[in-house]
Amino acid sequence: MTISRLATLRKMLRRRKLDAILVTQPDNRFFLSGYTAPDHGIGESSGVLLIPRQGEPFLLTDSRFTLQAQQEACDFQVELYNRGLISLLNKLLPQLAIKRLAFESTYFLHSSFNKLEKCTQKLAIEIVPSTDLIEKSREIKSEEEIAALHLSTQLNEKVFQTIYSQIEPGISELELSLEIETTMRKLGAQRPSFDTIVAFGDNSAKPHAMPTERRLQDGEIVLIDMGLIKDGYCSDMTRTFFMGQPDELYLQRHRVVRKAQLAGIATIRAGAVCRDVDTAARKVIAEAGYKEAFAHSLGHGVGLAVHEEPRLSNRSRKKLRSGMVVTVEPGVYFQGWGGIRLENMVIVRDDGCELVNTDTTHLDL
Amino acid sequence: MTISRLATLRKMLRRRKLDAILVTQPDNRFFLSGYTAPDHGIGESSGVLLIPRQGEPFLLTDSRFTLQAQQEACDFQVELYNRGLISLLNKLLPQLAIKRLAFESTYFLHSSFNKLEKCTQKLAIEIVPSTDLIEKSREIKSEEEIAALHLSTQLNEKVFQTIYSQIEPGISELELSLEIETTMRKLGAQRPSFDTIVAFGDNSAKPHAMPTERRLQDGEIVLIDMGLIKDGYCSDMTRTFFMGQPDELYLQRHRVVRKAQLAGIATIRAGAVCRDVDTAARKVIAEAGYKEAFAHSLGHGVGLAVHEEPRLSNRSRKKLRSGMVVTVEPGVYFQGWGGIRLENMVIVRDDGCELVNTDTTHLDL
Structure with a gap:
């Protein structure tokens, strides 16, 4: 190699x-x-x-x-x-x-x-x-590297599914993030690919929240952004859901974010320009009236580094090429209310793209 | 502040x-x-x-x-x-x-x-x-910072004592390092201050060994170098011991390292030159015939960073000052046999130095 x-x-x-x-x-x-x-x-x-x-x-x-x-x-x-x-x-x-x-x-x-x-x-x-x-x-992954990224993601999703049942009112952000990172390593990861984000309630309004002693209550948002390294290759996935019965506002905002994610993914293929992909997702959020609430880029390359080229950013004129692997992670954040981000990884192909993730928990509400 | x-x-x-x-x-x-x-x-x-x-x-x-x-x-x-x-x-x-x-x-x-x-x-x-x-x-710590370094070290030692009973033949380096890092966080550390080193047998011949799947056997060296961050401040401690009854060669080499550590510590006071402290410890190891086996510096400053100034190195002409906090960690490493390193932290004072560590497990054999 x-x-x-x-x-x-x-x-x-x-x-x-x-x-x-x-x-x-x-x-x-x-x-x-x-x-x-x-x-x-x-x-x-x-x-x-x-x-x-x-x-x-x-x-x-x-x-x-x-x-x-x-x-x-x-x-x-x-x-x-x-x-x-x-x-x-x-x-x-x-x-x-x-x-x-x-x-x-x-x-x-x-x-x-x-x-x-x-x-x-x-x-x-x-x-x-x-x-x-x-x-x-x-930037462009070989099929061996894509296989490694698949394995890393599969393990990451297995960890998510393993800890999912432990997410109940009373657990703290720190306890849950520790449980996630310990489970990663017990199941064979080398380490987390970044500091796991676990944010409850309005803490989730910080896109890069750090876990605190805060304990989960019924009726709060749960945002988990997690990734691991397996055999050198990174995974990265975000899920957001509501503890208990979501209210209408949560449902509406969650659906906007998911729609934006799908709109972004729909434009991804070899030849697409990075900023156009970002724009496609951003437009959905702007049309829902949340333009200001989506204050980061749509996604980034993933490989040996968890953040690498290409960037799905409104400033990047780079063209996607077959074999690139990127995250698609729109989000909306409201201070005092909370945030919703949904993130999957996709492989760019000549005729579109291929989802790396298979987990569908809380994507389509 | x-x-x-x-x-x-x-x-x-x-x-x-x-x-x-x-x-x-x-x-x-x-x-x-x-x-x-x-x-x-x-x-x-x-x-x-x-x-x-x-x-x-x-x-x-x-x-x-x-x-x-x-x-x-x-x-x-x-x-x-x-x-x-x-x-x-x-x-x-x-x-x-x-x-x-x-x-x-x-x-x-x-x-x-x-x-x-x-x-x-x-x-x-x-x-x-x-x-x-x-x-x-x-470089020079306030008394508040020294108190924080004490708390960090106390917690680190508590973690060591907590996991100590789990060190038995059959456990792997990876399992033990994971147990250490999980216990750190469960007991209130923010994170490890560096990747925990757990090395068994001849793996301990690598001063910066990374934990592997290797399982501990009776009659093998166990080297653990661990530290954590609490309220921003780092701790750093190394213990080496023998699983089972140590043989004469192990005992002799371990005693040389401990003697070197004490010789280094004995020279530490405000005004002492860093390289002279290194030399004092190195001399003990050289006199035992292991000059080549001690291939790193004697120690380093610890504070917000786990490795910071001053360096107890044979190249440093810096003078120690009251309130500096340094590790003293001589070691000997033999490819195919293993390594022994003992590490404590000390606070430099006008008239000598003050040990931060209180744990005495396997120091004096």
Whole structure:
């Protein structure tokens, strides 16, 4: 797998007249090497790939990770930078006769750039910021990756269905989110793909609510936004429902959101422009009089990262391509009342799109 | 709390002739504002502080976080950047008559810097990279912060003691780490402060081992490195022991590590140089013939971040100061055999140091 990905990357390097690239972004690092160690924040890197246009690629890391690096990144030569990355690059770059070196501008600290610049200037190496060289090839998923996204979603839905019976008045947002995340891992997920959102009542008016001690009462909204990582691939799903008998206002608003979701999905196919998909869903919500209440984008790509390209945003002129996988998640939020968001994942195909989710709980009321 | 921290920061701004600072680093953002939303990676910021030398400070965020920002950052004016941070800065900076603006170089992407540079050049604003302006004031903990670190550690030890009885042959590394992290949250932690390390047998030879399906057998090493976050503050503790009757080699190596830990702790006091503390512990391990087996630094600061300044490293000439809180965690690692690491946290005082930990399980064998 990583061999063919490396070949694709090297073609891109050749096309851009680059001699090598430094890969710092952890998902890109895994995508190309199979090395799974995560970064604990950008300041605590578990390693950097140095991939020359030809010859053996390197995984540069420190002694804490030697064994894991050697076991996982079999196609890479592991080199240790116990005196810092720059000092190792100082040694390696001249040996490899690199003259033009790309680095990942969107995952490279300003402070690290300063050091890299000093080092490469001395070595007469030109450094070239790259923003999406590897992200671009990650946008379109292979059928193996789509299968992995299916498995991740299936597991996510199984977790939802497992915890669903525990959602009763009296449970707190924190208790429920902990139960969800524990169940994820018990059923085989590596970890949640993001902090699980469990929001009751008017807490659900915050699109990115954090769970609190608040306990569920009858007659309140329940919003759950959850995802997990399985074998490296993310899932992401949101369900909103009413505890007890929903009132008319809830029903009406929920149906608007669902209608907007379906309207968005109906426009998704290879060739569709991202912002047009966003517009199709947004129009439904605006026509219902809730334009201001839908204050985020319609969706985002999902893969090794839970939020990646493409973005279904009213600012994106990107065209969808077959094999892209995106969420469709319209929502309306009213301070003091609550929010409703419904989210499914779809695979873009030539003639339309394919739903990744099979769970239909509380979608059509 | 945040008012006095803002006052300290403003003094530093004046001293450096800076008109304002952009605070992007999430711990710094919380430290100064009380706003708790985490970043999901550096590419997904939950907000940025813009703190002018005088006048009201701002929390810049997007509409997903409006409510939370207003509730938590009471001393800040919340402004939304739904068209991007740069476009909002373009509007705000001229209004505030800012001429010299600091930004956090160690938490600012190269790609974002390029945009900021373009924007500020047009506005004739000088931008000044800052590497540790706020981190510096975080190094020395107030007594309130020390109390919070005590509470975090007490809870961490309670979790360790709670799960200790479950450590029996047959349990897997993954099961035990999940049990630890679930117990943390059930007992009131916000989350683990890092991915819990549970390593059995020769897996413990990786200082940053990730839990696997491997099941514990009698006669194997058990290494557990765990920490949690409570009220924003981190704990961090490592215990290593032998399942069953330890053999002579294990006992000897364990005692060397413990002796090294005590030797390091004995040198800690205000005025001691970080690398001298590292050397004191390293010497004990070297004298036992295990110099190569101790391949990481002796310790690190702990506070809002689980790894922060100061570093007890053989490269750090920094002097310890009263109120700093550091881990002391020597270790020895042998591929094919396993590893032993023992870690406690201490508070630096004028006349020595004070142990934060009270747990003594498996320290002195």
